[in-house]
Each structure stands twice: as C-alpha cells, then as structure tokens.
Amino acid sequence: MYKPMTGVRVLEVAQFTFVPAAGAVLAEWGAEVVKIEHAERGDGQRGLTTVLGVDAISEGSSFSPIFDAPNRGKRSVGLALERPEARAVFEDLVRNSDVFMTNFLPPARAKLGIELEDVRAINPDIIYVRGSGYGQRGEESDMGGYDMSAFWARAGGAAGATPPGADRLAPMPAGAYGDNQGGMTIAGGVAAALFARQATGETSVVDVSLLGVGAWASQFTVNLAMMAGGPPPRPPAPRHGSARNPLVGSYRTSDDRWLLLSMVQPGPYWHGFCDLIGRPELATDERFDTVQKLMANASAAGEIIAEVLATRPYDEWIAAFEGFKGPWASVQDAWGVANDPALRANGLVGAFEDAEGVRREMIASPVQFDGTPAEVSRGPLFAEHTDEVLAELGYSDERLLELKIAGAIT
Structure with missing residues (x-):
C-alpha cells in the first residue's frame, strides 16, 4: 500500500495517549517511529491494568x-534520559530524526535537556512538536x-x-x-510542517493543546457565544424530536435501544418516512x-413517531430502515461499533498478531x-528494540553492554 510518510523518522518522548496517538498515526502512514521509554518504568500507561472499571490487559x-x-x-528504546551516560545515545537518535515529539511539561523538558533549544542544537533541521494541556504561553x-480536564x-x-x-x-x-x-x-500538523520544510527548507515548531483541540471541536457553539x-x-x-422538526432527534425502541433521525430538511423525506413506519395517513x-x-x-x-417506534424492537427497525434515503443512524455501543458493517467494509477495523501470536483487532x-x-x-514490548535501533546507529555489542551496566539503556 502507498504510505506517504515512508522515509520520515520520528523520535517520540511521550507518555499515555495524547502525543503517542500522533506517533501511531504517523507510523500507519509509513513513518519510522522510535519511542523512548524510561529505562526502568517505561511509559506510565503500561502500568494501567484497569480503566473505567474494566480490564485493560488481555489475561495471559x-x-x-x-x-x-x-x-x-x-519501536521501543529504553533510555534513562536523566543519566549522563545516556546523553550521547539521545543525541545520536536526534541527529537521525526528522521529527521530535513530546508531551513532557516545561520543567521536565528542561531537566532532561529536551527543550527546543537543546534538540535544535543537535539537529537544527528537526521539526519540534509539543503537545500540552493548555498551550505554551x-x-x-x-x-x-x-483530556477529561483540558479537552x-x-x-x-x-x-x-x-x-x-x-x-451530574x-x-x-x-x-x-x-x-x-x-x-x-498533531499528525496533520506534522505533515504540514514536513511539507513546508520540503518546499522552503525552513523547519517548524508545532504546538497543539488539548484545550485548543476541544475548543475547535466545540467551536459551533463557542462562536455563537x-x-x-x-x-x-x-x-x-x-x-x-426537535422543537421544529420531528425528523431530527432520538427515539427509543421497544427493547430500550435508540434510533437517531437527522433529516434536517424534512420535506423530501416525510412521505417516505410515514410509509416506512406504517402510518402513511400522517403525510x-x-x-x-x-x-x-x-x-x-x-x-x-x-x-406520534415516538409511540410508533416504541412498538417494535431495534433489530426490526434496523431492517425496516434499510435502503431508506433519509439520514438516520442506529445508536451503537462499543461492541456495535466494533462490528459495524460499514467500518469493516472500508477496512477501518484492522487485524494483526500480538507479541504472543494471537490474532487481535x-x-x-x-x-x-x-x-x-x-x-x-x-x-x-517495553524496550523491545533498544539493541536493534542502536545497532543501526553503529553501536557495537560491547558498547551496548557498557551502557546497560551503567543503567543508561534497557
């Protein structure tokens, strides 16, 4: 398949989901993404065994x-950025990268020597990306x-x-x-910065905050305000329905599930909708x-529509609505989304093998x-690629052993 980011090298010093999700997107677009993890603890998200009351790790x-x-x-590299012995490794990784991404806060960036000026001193052409809660100023x-707070x-x-x-x-x-x-x-911002660097030779600093993304998502109402x-x-x-349109809004089925109608222009659909629900006289x-x-x-x-839709179960209405041209949607839970036929027909649910060879999606x-x-x-896996990545940078087995003994790498 065509991967437009093939040849782009990304170095990520980030934890949890916000900035790492950008690295995941860039990797699916073809970029080579090296993730630096703390040499002992790894990404803090690895330690979450339950989330929202459910198991976060597949048993066994x-x-x-x-x-x-x-x-x-x-690819994961275990690197103790706080140790002086790790600095040369970090600098080699920066020199070999097109993009540096982090969501560490300014005090941590300064302490670890990964601020903009630190990284640019090593590689002046690198695109520097900061993900934050509330911006850089x-x-x-x-x-x-x-995201629950800032976004x-x-x-x-x-x-x-x-x-x-x-x-509540x-x-x-x-x-x-x-x-x-x-x-x-962030992934879109990185793509734009890479394009600009290619076109002009100038590099960029890319800043994205959760507050800014949330405000963008809410801008319809915020702009009205x-x-x-x-x-x-x-x-x-x-x-x-809605105050002015019964064909916009949610309706409950007989088995306590929901359908969502979104026919913002009811005129073209009203007659057909009345026929569909078995009440042609309403038209x-x-x-x-x-x-x-x-x-x-x-x-x-x-x-009236609510009374009619409440007489039959969800699955029957889904079958009845099949082929109807008016915009509507089933209200699906997570399992319904996982099995959505349109998602699967378009390849938006992907299969792969985990580290144990088990098929996952x-x-x-x-x-x-x-x-x-x-x-x-x-x-x-944690630090799975440390030896591989550093060997590509020219590190010998002897030097890797020395760095491990010093606690600089895992």
Missing part, C-alpha cells in the same frame, strides 16, 4: 488495547492536563453534553476521547401535510490513501 498476554492502540507500529503553560471540561464539551437540570456532569463518551482527536490533529456576547440560550428540548394529516405545518406541529408529530486510523486501508500492527 502482553496485549493491552489502551497501550497498543496509541503505540502501534513503533500564559500562566498555565506549566500545568498538566488530561472535555474546560473546552465546553462537558457542559454542552449535560442537559439542563442534570444532577456528562462524562466523556469514551476513554482517551480527546487524546485521540488531539493525536490526529462570541457573536452574542454570552452563552447562547438552550431552549427546552421536546421529549421527542396527509392536515396538521402535517406541508413542511410549514409539520414544523409548526413538530411536538405532536414527534409524540483494533480500529485503524481513519485516513486512507488511494483507497487502501491502513495496516494495523501491535505496539512494542
């Missing part, structure tokens, strides 16, 4: 979706942030997803929800027989080139 296996997903396709530039809570997503009067804040829909979106954003000079109003939502009902009347009486129409990165799905692969 090294496979951990929360680690393998943002670290797929990389301002009073909070030294403050850490996870979800601070950037408007949580407030927007929480209904008025709720007794809406949680993120999934773990690493903002981290993965941020990682894709800035225009209005305050938070836009949230009119009371009807129980079914000529004097309350709903024009688009204007349908919008004026949306609440009444929504109540993960979601592939969503960008495809020339109609070819990305090749999904496992993440590296």
